[in-house]
Amino acid sequence: MKKTFMLLAIVTVLGMVAACAPQTVTVEVPVEKTVEVEVPVEQTVEVEVEVPVEVEVEKEIVIYNSYQSDPEPRAADEELVQRFEEKYPNIDVVHSTVAHEDFKQAIRAYLTASTPPDVMTWFAGNRARFFIDKGLIMDISDVWESEGWNESYPTGFRALSTVDGKQYFLPTSWYWWAVYYRKDIFEEYGLEPPETWEEFLQVCETLKDNGVTPITIGTKYRWTAAAWFDYLNMRVNGPDFHIDLMLGKEKYDDPRVLKVFTDYWAPLVENGYFIDDPAAYSWQEALQFLIDGDAAMYLMGDFLRDSYPDEEEAKLDFFRFPIIDSGVPIGEDAPTDGFFVAANAQHTEAAKMYLAFLGSVEAQQYYADTLGRLPTNMEVDTSGFTPVQLKGLELIQGADFVAQFYDRDTTPEMADEGMNGFMEFWDNPGSIEGILARLETVRQEIFESE
């Protein structure tokens, strides 16, 4: 007994010593570098370690927190950090990766802490706007100016990053959404990728007649259903109307919205063109049906290829969501990620330099080449792109408008209610009028109580 307590006591003391040991040292020393500062880590508690991390003498640091926890983006991130440090040997990047979902919680702490991360990853659109409007994000118009991004970035992306004439956001990567399909199954039944709505319905009918479920979808987490709303609404009513709806300027019980459900979406559900019980599956689980050949199409973002078994990928291709009304401008969903700087960042200079690097052709080229995602900087050389990337690029460049996806274009609360509404509709298409009435009430509460 005594021994155990002794052991525990020793461990506690060690623990406390470790806990009291100057954090600044451990934080500051990345694996490869040698620290010039003369502070041995094994110092006992009493020594007041005077190691200001923002050392004027030798090293500058910039604290960078990212949510890119998927394995490949994460590795790419780490590579870019290394390259930056090679370029600027007197700046250390303190890089921390946090799980994607958790980051959304942590950012609340980050933006209001007295020692925040300097540079952070985040989403463009309403999500960034939310923080910008509260003055928590640093104005980086000077970086946009000095790096010449006002010229080298497409207007659409620049507009995305601007609030009241100033730039706050650096958009760096995006991916497209499209209808992915099994080439081999289409071939088997003599089908061509449809371009119009009528053709699309034909394809669905043929597939169904041959025992293949036309479309798979996993709506367990609801956002996959929102994709259908985005596209149908943009195809039927045009992207301008869609964005105004997202911003709360149009009503949910508008007959134009109703039309989307009754004339286009409901028939798909009622004709059995979707798999059974989609709410039981996450998007990944529903992918199984496409892989197995039980279903032939999936409206999804390009990241679906990451989850697709390598040996099957050759059977996959994609086409633009069918045009319903050729007189309506074409809108596409292309969620964009990027970076921003905390308003009360402690290392402003270094942060801006890092940001400049992230938006540069070099960094973007690396990102595009390694991950197959599309860059925002137009000066990136696209000659090395795969056919898939070029096709995706073409898809978006052929669009008149780029949206960010339902839950990033509108406020989180509205998105939540809206997505619940879509799920309810899916279960019971006949109840859509009641659902839209309810959504309209919510919209008024949220947007008109400002």
Next chain:
Amino acid sequence: MTARKFFSSPWRVLGYAVLVVITLLWLVPFITAVLTSLRTNDDIMLRGFLALPKTITINSFVEAWKRGGLSKYLPNSFIITIPSLILTLFLSSLSAYALARFRFTGNRLIFFLYVGGTMLPFQVLMLPVFRLTDALGLYDTYWGLIGIHTAFQLGFCTFLLRNYMRTVPGEILESARIDGCGEFRIWWQIMMPLTLPAIAALATLEFTWIFNDYLWAIVLLRSDALKPVTAGLATLQGQYVMDWTVIVAGALLATVPTVLVFIFLQRYFIEGLTLGATKG
């Protein structure tokens, strides 16, 4: 008891069989987890979650160790958990003793305070505690986490130990007092050993809870260098890609310390060791 003696009656045999069946059913999810961690991700995508593995690989464990940065984060988990555990057990047994064996004004009130503090879901305390931690200058430090873990667990531990301490016969304490023992000595040398089963059980549970926490780590830490294992493992969950085999393998690896603690401590809340003490 020898096995033969134990299985003396048919009822016993039946009862034992039932126990075995229930235990095995109870373990099914766990076994599923282990099987999943031994498969490859493509295997799961191609053949579904519950098929038997075609190929067995420990690759997921290696991946989880590397990508989850376990060698970096495990020490952090211990640095956070062990001091919190010891502090909370120490402090709550002090409080419990006072509440259990003394009459004084405020006894009931303080007792209710301890119980009351356990009633809030900690998510709601998250932001107020974050603000407090930042104000104290403890943001992004080990002590920030140790502070909240110690404090937060005090409620439950005090509550439990107080109740347990009330079961100790008063005569033992009285005779010690008459002998002139100071209260602190009585607490340390008499009450604590008698409370050992409860403390051991508590230590097991608390270790599990504190070790498995990660939401506090997410909110109160900013740097990579201080992260506990749970936060490190959480990064295996991507935005779109869920590498199930690696995630589950990582989760299993993270259970090893808690299982070891259970095995080590369980004999303290099992018959035998304390029989002498209670009889005395």
Next chain:
Amino acid sequence: MVRRQTLSKLTPYLFLIVPLVIYLVWVIGPMFYTFYLSLTDWDGLIDPHFIGLRNYQRLFKDPVFYTSLENNLKWIASFITVPVVVGLALAMALNHSIPGDKFFKASFYSPLVLSLVVSGLIWSWMYHPANGLINSVLRQVGLDALAKGWLSSENLVMWAIIAVAIWRQAGYVMVLYLAGLQGVDPGLVDASKVDGCNGWQTFRHVIFPLLAPITVIVVVISIIDSLRAFDLVSVMTRGGPYNSSSVLANFMYIEAFNNYKMGYGAAISVILFLISAVFIFIYLYRVLQTEMEY
């Protein structure tokens, strides 16, 4: 003499002062701050504005609140019965040195070492309507009709999640009762046997009453945990389908962290706190009245 008397009067306070101060600063303080926040429109980021009882008014009109409340009550009802009985039975059975007792104990404790996230995950797979273990087995033995969408059916989903919670809770209760049984004087048990009581009578009249302090803890904790339940719902269904599996803690989390309505979330927590407080304080008060005075 006077000094010793004052010292002995002060003793309990001396024991309490350090833990109490820490507790007040880190837990009670934030708790009251949360109560205050429930009267504001704080979004979690910048300074809050006082808005009085508006959050509560909104809450009482919110249908999701009532669904969540109902679900929490289902949870409580399940938690104070099933895991308690199972845990106690296990502790009684395993308190003797039967062959393999360590294996049994470890097995029932094992659900607790798996994080809630992973547990939720694995059970989600087991509940999978098409390939899940449960439905596959049911289909194998020809009970196809029973193979439902466990997590997608509004009627079944809450019970399906509670089942997972019980699977975890039983081991926890078992550990508490095992510890409690160590405090039961074997002399008393022997005495009752000598008096001619059979196993069940001994249990009912001797052992169970002696376990009363532990039972109090178990009941209180079961109620608190039922009301605080969050992770399983969050991982398995996010409160769906259509909020049918929403519980108060999950509801609060979504409002506070997803919708940036910390004030509203705080109001939900306050209600949650009041509900627990009512149950527990009444129960504890009665128990304390009947406790022996020392």
